[in-house]
Amino acid sequence: MSEPASTSAFKSVMRHFPTGVTVVTSLREGEPRGITLNAFASVSADPPTVLICVNREARSYLYISESRIFCANLLAAEQIDLARRFSGMMREHQFDDIGYDTAVTGAPVLRNALGYFDCEVVHEHHAGSHSIFVGTAVACNAREGTPLGYYNGSFHDFGIKVDS
Numbered sequence: 001m002s003e004p005a006s007t008s009a010f011k012s013v014m015r016h017f018p019t020g021v022t023v024v025t026s027l028r029e030g031e032p033r034g035i036t037l038n039a040f041a042s043v044s045a046d047p048p049t050v051l052i053c054v055n056r057e058a059r060s061y062l063y064i065s066e067s068r069i070f071c072a073n074l075l076a077a078e079q080i081d082l083a084r085r086f087s088g089m090m091r092e093h094q095f096d097d098i099g100y101d102t103a104v105t106g107a108p109v110l111r112n113a114l115g116y117f118d119c120e121v122v123h124e125h126h127a128g129s130h131s132i133f134v135g136t137a138v139a140c141n142a143r144e145g146t147p148l149g150y151y152n153g154s155f156h157d158f159g160i161k162v163d164s
């Protein structure tokens with residue numbers, strides 16, 4: 001039983017894979033920008049390295065590609081509004097009314113995020129419609145809390161432990 005790997009088959013299989021949710025921020029010519037993104041992964045702990053995949057049609061793409069910095073903010077379950085805000089609901093003035101700080105690169109570190117990796121881009125690879133940015137973390141931090149998850153097209157609270 002197999003299906004050809006069409007774009008729609010690809011998407012419907014991918015719905016079965018749960019992920020966390022990040023808001024990846026950047027800063028270009030003093031202007032901050034953010035994008036909700038679940039294509040985020042750990043690459044290596046030494047040196048500390050992560051990757052993100054960004055659609056080259058997204059506004060955020062040029063911010064990251066040109067500034068060569070980004071901060072991956074890991075969202076907590078109670079930050080679902082931020083996930084929605086940065087997934088296209090607010091095209092301009094994205095950071096009005098929300099608090100943020102900066103770490104090393106200057107990319108926004110969102111207040112109350114569960115954790116963050118502030119990164120310098122070391123590689124960009126084109127892959128289909130997206131670019132894979134590999135970033136070295138120059139600062140990171142985390143707090144206790146419950147992560148926001150994304151699965152089957154919906155946001156979830158990923159705080160339930162099923163292991164003993």
Ligand SMILES: Cc1cc2nc3c(=O)[nH]c(=O)nc-3n(C[C@H](O)[C@H](O)[C@H](O)COP(=O)(O)O)c2cc1C
Nearest residue numbers: 035036037038039053054055058059060087088150
């Ligand atoms: C849960 C979730 C995960 C997403 N993951 C990604 C992703 O990994 N890469 C990406 O390019 N867009 C992703 N998107 C879509 C972007 O958030 C969306 O296209 C956004 O409007 C792009 O904003 P921009 O054009 O202002 O940069 C995701 C959206 C949601 C809701």
